Amino acid sequence: MTTEPAPLPSDDDINPAMIRADLLAGLVFIVLGVAIFYGAWTMDRLEVRRIHPLTVPGLVPGILSAALTLCGAILSLRSLRAPAEQGWQTLGQALFSGAAGRAMAVMALALIYTLGLVGTLPFWAATAIFVFCFIMVFECWLATPRRPLMPSLFWALGLSITVSAIVTLVFQRAFLVRLP
Amino acid sequence: MLDGLSMLGNGLVHFLTPLSLFNIAWATLLGIIIGALPGLTATMGVALLVTLTYKMAPDQAILCLMCLYSGAIYGGSRTAILLSIPGTPASAATTLDGHPLALQGKAGMAMGLATTSSTLGTLVGIVALALIAPLLAEAALRFGTYEFFWLALFGVIISGQLTAIDDPLKGYIAGILGLLVAMVGMETLHAHQRFTFGIPALGGGIDLIPAMVGAFGFAEILGVMKRSAQARIVSAGDRVVPPLSEVFRYKWTTLRSGIIGTFVGIVPGVGEDVGAWASYAAAKRTSKEKHLFGKGSQEGLIAAETGNSAVVPGAMIPTLTLALPGSASAAVLIAAMFIHGIRPGPLLMTENPEFLYQIVAILFFSTIAILVFGLTLTKPLLTVLSVPRERLMAVVYVLCVVGSFAITQRMFDVYVMLGFGIVGFILREMKYPMAPLVLGIILGDLLDLNLRRGLMLTNGDPSPFFTRPISAVICLIIVVTILMSIPAVNRRVRALFTRKRGGVEAQG
Numbered sequence: 001m002t003t004e005p006a007p008l009p010s011d012d013d014i015n016p017a018m019i020r021a022d023l024l025a026g027l028v029f030i031v032l033g034v035a036i037f038y039g040a041w042t043m044d045r046l047e048v049r050r051i052h053p054l055t056v057p058g059l060v061p062g063i064l065s066a067a068l069t070l071c072g073a074i075l076s077l078r079s080l081r082a083p084a085e086q087g088w089q090t091l092g093q094a095l096f097s098g099a100a101g102r103a104m105a106v107m108a109l110a111l112i113y114t115l116g117l118v119g120t121l122p123f124w125a126a127t128a129i130f131v132f133c134f135i136m137v138f139e140c141w142l143a144t145p146r147r148p149l150m151p152s153l154f155w156a157l158g159l160s161i162t163v164s165a166i167v168t169l170v171f172q173r174a175f176l177v178r179l180p
Numbered sequence: 181m182l183d184g185l186s187m188l189g190n191g192l193v194h195f196l197t198p199l200s201l202f203n204i205a206w207a208t209l210l211g212i213i214i215g216a217l218p219g220l221t222a223t224m225g226v227a228l229l230v231t232l233t234y235k236m237a238p239d240q241a242i243l244c245l246m247c248l249y250s251g252a253i254y255g256g257s258r259t260a261i262l263l264s265i266p267g268t269p270a271s272a273a274t275t276l277d278g279h280p281l282a283l284q285g286k287a288g289m290a291m292g293l294a295t296t297s298s299t300l301g302t303l304v305g306i307v308a309l310a311l312i313a314p315l316l317a318e319a320a321l322r323f324g325t326y327e328f329f330w331l332a333l334f335g336v337i338i339s340g341q342l343t344a345i346d347d348p349l350k351g352y353i354a355g356i357l358g359l360l361v362a363m364v365g366m367e368t369l370h371a372h373q374r375f376t377f378g379i380p381a382l383g384g385g386i387d388l389i390p391a392m393v394g395a396f397g398f399a400e401i402l403g404v405m406k407r408s409a410q411a412r413i414v415s416a417g418d419r420v421v422p423p424l425s426e427v428f429r430y431k432w433t434t435l436r437s438g439i440i441g442t443f444v445g446i447v448p449g450v451g452e453d454v455g456a457w458a459s460y461a462a463a464k465r466t467s468k469e470k471h472l473f474g475k476g477s478q479e480g481l482i483a484a485e486t487g488n489s490a491v492v493p494g495a496m497i498p499t500l501t502l503a504l505p506g507s508a509s510a511a512v513l514i515a516a517m518f519i520h521g522i523r524p525g526p527l528l529m530t531e532n533p534e535f536l537y538q539i540v541a542i543l544f545f546s547t548i549a550i551l552v553f554g555l556t557l558t559k560p561l562l563t564v565l566s567v568p569r570e571r572l573m574a575v576v577y578v579l580c581v582v583g584s585f586a587i588t589q590r591m592f593d594v595y596v597m598l599g600f601g602i603v604g605f606i607l608r609e610m611k612y613p614m615a616p617l618v619l620g621i622i623l624g625d626l627l628d629l630n631l632r633r634g635l636m637l638t639n640g641d642p643s644p645f646f647t648r649p650i651s652a653v654i655c656l657i658i659v660v661t662i663l664m665s666i667p668a669v670n671r672r673v674r675a676l677f678t679r680k681r682g683g684v685e686a687q688g
Binding site for chain 2: 074114134
């Protein structure tokens with residue numbers, strides 16, 4: 001135990017990268033809004049059932065998509081007008097930083113487990129492999145400083161067996177959930 | 181009045197059984213642990229526990245979920261004080277004074293004060309819930325389709341405005357995205373399939389629980405694992421039980437924060453973090469010790485903890501009476517209530533009046549459990565905090581997968597969880613709040629159905645939406661809220677008021 005906490009990076013400040021990211025997000029929202037508006041406009045209007053034109057199924061999605069397009073346009077314009085020196089470079093650096101790498105590693109492990117292992121292997125085996133790999137990757141490879149191999153190996157093995165056994169037993173036997 | 185007291189008594193007696201007391205104990209303790217662990221939020225905990233309560237009796241299931249909810253909101257204060265990392269977003273304001281107190285060697289005292297403040301805050305909220313909810317439910321019976329349309333829109337707008345105070349535009353965008361998600365699947369007025377792209381699994385729409393587990397669970401895992409450093413714990417060697425004189429020294433701060441927290445809870449979709457910040461700001465404005473705020477002020481800590489805990493019962497007021505969730509966690513509770521055959525909304529007081537008082541009783545018991553655990557288990561809880569996140573998050577992701585799958589036992593829901601997790605993480609990184617998104621998913625159907633039903637009733641004439649008194653008032657509030665979020669309008673209105681006040685002062 002210590003009296004000094006390790007400093008954590010603060011990400012509360014609006015930085016040039018965020019301004020550029022807002023511009024990209026605004027453009028995405030405009031495209032999304034227009035696409036949904038097209039979908040709402042071309043949606044079946046149920047004329048055969050003689051419903052009032054103001055109660056068609058596409059009415060609310062149409063209004064919402066228009067609102068999203070408007071918000072996206074405001075976001076884009078606001079970002080274009082805001083000063084963002086070296087914004088693209090900072091955004092690029094953020095996208096290829098260590099933090100982004102760690103998030104990508106979690107996504108990759110999660111996708112391999114969910115889309116690849118679950119359903120292919122028995123659930124307990126898939127879970128044990130995932131937990132083991134997750135702990136090893138983040139303790140022995142992506143940690144700063146890296147933890148010693150043997151204790152991590154011991155913990156990863158123990159925890160993967162325990163978690164897969166408990167989760168399988170609790171959900172399959174106690175809650176009668178047919179696991180994938 | 182007497183009926184209410186009698187039902188409250190029945191509610192308290194109803195849960196005085198060994199099974200209920202056992203459920204209260206483990207669910208509250210689990211909630212405290214979940215809240216204390218950075219990366220696990222109250223909403224995530226409730227969403228994951230829903231899947232474990234399917235086989236329980238409805239009253240016991242809701243009991244466990246409510247206890248976990250209130251326990252988690254309190255539990256966040258542990259990490260806020262010891263690590264300067266809020267265990268849940270609700271405890272963000274607690275870090276400002278809680279951690280400086282811990283650094284001064286008063287960690288035990290800070291945790292004790294946080295415990296007593298949380299208890300008192302919840303009690304203020306409980307009184308409001310018992311008094312206001314029946315009245316609101318009665319008033320809500322007069323609401324028609326036009327009022328419910330505005331109410332749904334009001335929930336999303338106000339949530340977007342208040343959860344993204346620095347940039348309401350992002351709050352609105354999150355709300356609109358949530359409403360658009362709710363448009364997927366079969367609409368309820370003409371039973372027409374929308375945006376299903378021929379995928380049969382989309383016919384029933386996007387389920388709330390997998391979406392929430394993704395947005396609050398998987399996205400949180402990504403956010404936590406993104407960081408390279410894990411903060412270390414400050415020791416808590418001093419006394420944990422605070423002297424009564426310290427607890428009651430700031431009685432007016434406690435009462436004011438409790439009332440503020442309760443009213444923030446009543447506003448749909450705003451949640452505990454806003455309750456804590458609003459109470460903290462009010463305490464700082466009126467304090468005689470302003471200079472201590474942010475440097476280890478006991479008053480600041482008390483205000484933040486009372487405020488966030490009072491939101492929990494406050495949030496149950498619109499949840500139970502209008503089926504409009506007062507917070508993101510309350511949104512999951514609505515889904516859980518529907519799963520267990522309980523229909524929250526204006527008819528609750530007619531169909532199942534005892535249920536409201538059972539909720540009051542549950543909150544009362546969970547408060548007692550929080551007080552007991554909070555004052556006695558401080559040191560064992562510290563060992564929980566030393567679990568490395570690498571080991572914890574692997575287990576949490578497995579629970580996210582199983583939790584999403586267990587509801588309907590189809591892999592599609594797991595893919596929904598994955599999708600919402602990744603999109604939610606990207607949105608959170610870009611400072612988009614998640615509460616309006618979730619509220620949009622919940623209120624989308626209410627908004628869509630009531631707008632088109634209203635237009636159908638009037639054969640396309642929209643005037644009742646603006647001329648009926650309650651509709652007109654809610655509409656006006658929405659317009660003013662949106663206008664005030666536009667910086668140019670906001671500046672001019674503020675300047676106008678300042679000039680007027682200046683003029684009056686000059687005349688005086």
